[in-house]
Amino acid sequence: MSLDQIVLLEESLTLAEMVSNSSVAIAYRESKFILEQDEEAQKLIARFAKMKEQYDEVQRFGRYHPDFQTVSAEVRTLKRELDFHDKIAQFKKSEKELENLLMECSRIIADSVSQQIKVPTGNPFFDESSCSGGCGSGGSCGCA
Template sequence: MRETVSQLSILEETSGLASMVAQSEAASAYRYWKNELESDSEAQSLIKRFQYMKEQFEEVQRFGKYHPDYAAVNKSVREMKRDLDFHSTISAFKKAEKELDKLLIECSQIIAESVSPSIKVPTGNPFLDSKSCSGGCGSGGSCGCG
């Protein structure tokens, strides 16, 4: 019975944390910019064109620099990526997405460290993963993850 009460308490705390995150400025900004991005026809057109160019690039990549269209497709993909990065709605959405991701990572790290300092929380950023093992644990324990 004591275990059930403890589990129920953990579920209540988790629900409260989820609610706080959902009501945060970062989550609100993310939802706002996601909606703006989905309703921005110019941004959607750029995204679709980029996806098409990315498919072309992947096809050319199979043959590498020996493909006759390699240079042209490679240049087009880079230009398209730059256009995406400088589009105001897309860049605002990406910024909001990074802020929410940062908040979620911070929450995960606090939770993990409260359980045990040896729990690893992947951040997707090798510079922030100071405690993580980048060698797939094939380094004989020299990575410090063991």
């Protein structure tokens, strides 16, 4: 390993520590801890996970499954409950903010090397390389 590589690794660790100690990361860890301690939220998450398993099973057969309508409606209702639960919503918000910070760091690093380096944004509509092939557009999207 060269001296340049060692310096680069040390700088990477420094950046990682800075991100980890940022207000965004601290808020994420705090909201995660609060969410983990909330019994009501944990029960709701467990109910949703169980219902999601049923939903996945029903989806294999689609609308021909006898419980398709019932299970689909229940999953949507539970998802809505999850989305409107205060502690779950706060956790999701802080998680998204941390994700945005990490993506911005990745973008800055990539751009400092070359504008041609692609960094996934987590949103396929904005990713330059969102297509992994087989899209049927004849390669006009840039896929291989």
